[in-house]
Amino acid sequence: xxxxxxxxxxxxxxxxxxxxxxxxxxxxxxxxxxxxxxxxxxxxxxxxxxxxxxxxxxxxxxxxxxxxxxxxxxxxxxxxxxxxxxxxxxxxxxxxxxxxxxxxxxxxxxxxxx
Amino acid sequence: xxxxxxxxxxxxxxxxxxxxxxxxxxxxxxxxxxxxxxxxxxxxxxxxxxxxxxxxxxxxxxxxxxxxxxxxxxxxxxxxxxxxxxxxxxxxxxxxxxxxxxxxxxxxxxxxx
Numbered sequence: 001x002x003x004x005x006x007x008x009x010x011x012x013x014x015x016x017x018x019x020x021x022x023x024x025x026x027x028x029x030x031x032x033x034x035x036x037x038x039x040x041x042x043x044x045x046x047x048x049x050x051x052x053x054x055x056x057x058x059x060x061x062x063x064x065x066x067x068x069x070x071x072x073x074x075x076x077x078x079x080x081x082x083x084x085x086x087x088x089x090x091x092x093x094x095x096x097x098x099x100x101x102x103x104x105x106x107x108x109x110x111x112x113x114x
Numbered sequence: 115x116x117x118x119x120x121x122x123x124x125x126x127x128x129x130x131x132x133x134x135x136x137x138x139x140x141x142x143x144x145x146x147x148x149x150x151x152x153x154x155x156x157x158x159x160x161x162x163x164x165x166x167x168x169x170x171x172x173x174x175x176x177x178x179x180x181x182x183x184x185x186x187x188x189x190x191x192x193x194x195x196x197x198x199x200x201x202x203x204x205x206x207x208x209x210x211x212x213x214x215x216x217x218x219x220x221x222x223x224x225x226x227x
Contacts, residue, residue, distance in 0.1 A: 004157070031213065042217040043204070043217040044217075045214055045215075092157075103215060105157030105159070107156050107157045
């Protein structure tokens with residue numbers, strides 16, 4: 001089982017460039033999430049999608065947009081990248097219906113913005 | 115709002131000794147708590163959770179966690195540490211609506227042989 005797959009694994013951008021981070025899960029999960037991880041700050045939620053066709057802002061949504069393309073895929077877009085968006089980005093998914101089920105994480109996208 | 119605190123940035127322990135990674139929480143309502151582990155260049159992996167019931171929760175890789183309602187704590191423990199347990203550990207609490215997790219800042223565990 002692949003679980004949660006994120007592409008690309010690494011990316012370097014210049015300030016002002018745009019980019020889409022891709023995430024796909026093969027576990028038939030309804031809920032999907034995008035986080036960023038910065039040293040000493042844990043994981044902060046950017047956006048999430050409780051089910052196909054819905055998206056909601058998390059703690060740090062500014063500068064990002066998301067698309068829930070279908071049940072499997074949830075993409076994160078940076079329209080005009082800024083150095084402050086240099087981070088490690090994680091996608092996660094969770095089965096719905098039982099909110100106490102754990103989230104499953106991909107291995108991350110390491111993004112550097114110069 | 116729900117919140118989680120991990121008071122130690124790093125915990126050092128000798129191999130074979132017991133380990134504890136601390137977590138305290140603040141919630142409105144019943145707490146639903148989780149521990150995750152992150153190895154270098156990998157995503158987070160679920161270790162265990164507390165929902166209701168027994169205050170001692172057993173999880174993966176020999177880890178357990180003790181829920182203490184009066185102290186609002188959910189400390190992660192293991193009786194005998196392994197070098198391979200060295201990793202970054204996150205405590206998390208479920209939000210009141212059940213859709214999201216709120217994570218602590220993480221604790222680096224270093225186990226030395």
